[in-house]
Amino acid sequence: MIRKYSMMALATLVVAVGVQSVSVTAYATEQGEQRREARDTRQTGRSDARQTKVDCRQASEKSNAQCRQDKRSTKQDTRRTARDIKY
Numbered sequence: 001m002i003r004k005y006s007m008m009a010l011a012t013l014v015v016a017v018g019v020q021s022v023s024v025t026a027y028a029t030e031q032g033e034q035r036r037e038a039r040d041t042r043q044t045g046r047s048d049a050r051q052t053k054v055d056c057r058q059a060s061e062k063s064n065a066q067c068r069q070d071k072r073s074t075k076q077d078t079r080r081t082a083r084d085i086k087y
Helices: 002-059 064-086
Strands: none
């Protein structure tokens, strides 16, 4: 009788551990995909910011400091977007 209950307890424990390990793995995979997407967004933002500064300097409408500020604001907007994706 005791053996029957111990086998049931062992089976319940194995099932519980298995379910938890699957959910942790799925969460880690999802989190990794979010980090990757955020990183890709930041990479794209860097190249967009460079192009913004190049275009600004070629247009000669603003000073170099103003063009630098445009580049910074472009990068900050991209970082904000990446944070929204990640968290």
